[in-house]
Amino acid sequence: MINNKVAVVTGASGGIGMAIAESLYLQDYQLVLNYNKNPDKLAAFIHSLPTQTHTPIMVKADVSSFDESSYLIETAHKNFGRIDLLVNNAGITRDKLLIQMSKNDFTDVIDTNLNGTFNCIRHVAKRMIRQKSGRIVNIASVIGLMGNIGQSNYSASKAGVIGITKSAAKELARKNITCNAIAPGFIDTEMTSDLNDEAKKNILKNIPLSCFGKPSNIADLVSFLASDKASYITGQVISVDGGLYI
16 A cells, blocks of 8 residues: 655666665655666666556756755656655765866865755755655765765765754754765665775775665665654664774
């Protein structure tokens, strides 16, 4: 039976995004799945889902654009009349050492990861305030907590996501809207699969559980934070990193 809840997931064509989408789909959420690239990959994923009565909607939008983010949220609302959950998952990397990093390397990452999170929260907040309920889950990163060589742009963007999470939580709480962040560590996705064996070994040395996480580990926490069981949790940053940040 459809639960009538509506979720918008940004960056849904990536590994973590698809895991989140699949988890919510199996809980009968009506889904609006955002992408900026790889439409065929996302379409194939949707086609692979178990046949049920609610087919996810794909919406192309660059969340770094204020107007395109507005279009994403408006499209979701026009189709379903409400938005119960926003998952800000869209993100990019442009890794380089500081002395080699160009202005565009820095601003492109800030625009997508941080500005994109702001844009989507900004547009969805009015809708959630009117309905006096909502859940916002921002995908930050353990790198936003601890920094990393060659990732000053990414670290800055994810630290900013943590900051906006806490501020939004304080502003929106009075309207029964929660806002939390998840800080993944190294998750087994296409991004980590590009690492060579030596790099993987060096990373694993610093992870107490001695393994990379799975996209489903992130998806499970999103599902919990979106549920009634997490109704008294807001403004929190929860690391899912195998102990990396201990």
